[in-house]
Amino acid sequence: MKVAVVGATGLVGTVMLRVLAERNFPITELIPVASAKSVGKEIEYKGKRFPIVSMETAIEMRPDIALFSAGGNTSLENAPKFKAVGTTVIDNSSAWRMDPQVPLVVPEVNANILTSADKIIANPNCSTIQMVVALKPLHDRYGIKRVVVSTYQSVTGTGVKAVNQMMNERSGITDGEMAYAYPIDLNVIPHIDVFTENGYTKEEMKMIKETKKIMGDDQIRLTATTVRIPVMGGHSESVNIEFKEDFDLTEVRSILENTPGIIVVDDVANLKYPMPKDAHEKDEVFVGRIRRDESLDNTLNMWIVADNLRKGAATNAVQIAEYIAANNLV
Numbered sequence: 001m002k003v004a005v006v007g008a009t010g011l012v013g014t015v016m017l018r019v020l021a022e023r024n025f026p027i028t029e030l031i032p033v034a035s036a037k038s039v040g041k042e043i044e045y046k047g048k049r050f051p052i053v054s055m056e057t058a059i060e061m062r063p064d065i066a067l068f069s070a071g072g073n074t075s076l077e078n079a080p081k082f083k084a085v086g087t088t089v090i091d092n093s094s095a096w097r098m099d100p101q102v103p104l105v106v107p108e109v110n111a112n113i114l115t116s117a118d119k120i121i122a123n124p125n126c127s128t129i130q131m132v133v134a135l136k137p138l139h140d141r142y143g144i145k146r147v148v149v150s151t152y153q154s155v156t157g158t159g160v161k162a163v164n165q166m167m168n169e170r171s172g173i174t175d176g177e178m179a180y181a182y183p184i185d186l187n188v189i190p191h192i193d194v195f196t197e198n199g200y201t202k203e204e205m206k207m208i209k210e211t212k213k214i215m216g217d218d219q220i221r222l223t224a225t226t227v228r229i230p231v232m233g234g235h236s237e238s239v240n241i242e243f244k245e246d247f248d249l250t251e252v253r254s255i256l257e258n259t260p261g262i263i264v265v266d267d268v269a270n271l272k273y274p275m276p277k278d279a280h281e282k283d284e285v286f287v288g289r290i291r292r293d294e295s296l297d298n299t300l301n302m303w304i305v306a307d308n309l310r311k312g313a314a315t316n317a318v319q320i321a322e323y324i325a326a327n328n329l330v
């Protein structure tokens with residue numbers, strides 16, 4: 001397949017190239033795309049060098065698939081142009097996610113909705129992806145009424161600029177570029193993306209709306225507080241879930257253990273629980289601290305961790321590409 005990687009020099013794009021290589025995605029021609037300032041530079045893929053081309057050149061080359069991670073505006077402007085030449089776009093930005101015509105896909109949950117008519121497919125928000133992988137099998141068994149989630153999100157979720165800000169602060173550089181309104185090192189910032197009129201942030205509203213769309217259930221009630229912490233390996237989430245039916249904790253563990261894409265790390269006697277440092281560079285979603293909420297009937301607490309650049313972005317997008325390729329939907 002002819003595959004364009006749009007945003008090939010970015011944090012997500014770089015991981016995208018690594019994941020495509022690791023999973024041996026059947027690429028006959030690779031087309032790396034970035035902004036004007038990077039055109040002409042080269043990236044490396046499977047030991048070979050490839051020149052970065054402009055968006056216009058990439059569209060002229062009519063790729064079969066374009067994996068986009070170059071920001072919402074770039075995607076809004078250019079995804080339709082790729083679609084017009086017959087390319088299937090898998091987009092990592094938030095630009096298309098809530099468009100009723102665009103499927104929002106986490107392969108473990110809802111890849112079955114994809115058809116060959118889908119030329120723009122949205123990859124959900126990183127925090128939503130890791131959460132729904134763990135929620136779906138429990139929703140199927142016990143029915144979810146309400147979810148309360150608080151996130152502890154890695155600076156890698158903001159891109160190269162935020163990693164630079166944290167590392168500059170850590171090494172005492174005070175006049176570096178700022179990705180956040182405040183210092184992030186030795187700090188916690190309860191603010192991800194912009195604030196909306198209801199006092200929630202856009203990141204929080206994405207988790208609420210995207211979960212309902214992916215799970216195909218508007219009745220699930222969800223509230224979120226999303227928080228940036230000075231960490232790099234992945235996002236962590238404290239999730240409280242109220243079910244319609246009561247559950248058995250042993251069965252909950254067994255359902256999660258038997259769900260593809262999930263690794264249960266839950267042995268507190270031996271101090272085993274998921275942490276971003278262990279999830280880093282892994283494709284799975286890690287679940288631990290599984291316990292009953294003793295303050296409310298039919299309610300469970302758990303802790304979910306995943307590498308936001310992998311399952312939260314690149315791996316999920318490549319899994320979608322694998323699914324459409326395997327099912328001849330391109």
Ligand SMILES: NC(=O)c1ccc[n+]([C@@H]2O[C@H](COP(=O)([O-])OP(=O)(O)OC[C@H]3O[C@@H](n4cnc5c(N)ncnc54)[C@H](OP(=O)(O)O)[C@@H]3O)[C@@H](O)[C@H]2O)c1
Binds near residue numbers: 313
């Ligand atoms: N980081 C995450 O965890 C995460 C997770 C899910 C989704 N996303 C989404 O993925 C996207 C990229 O995130 P990131 O963290 O990889 O950001 P990043 O590190 O800042 O990289 C941005 C990439 O986009 C390219 N780009 C910017 N403007 C462009 C244009 N006009 N035309 C072509 N390429 C352009 C940049 O190229 P240059 O190097 O030439 O500037 C770079 O390759 C964002 O939409 C973000 O919301 C990120």
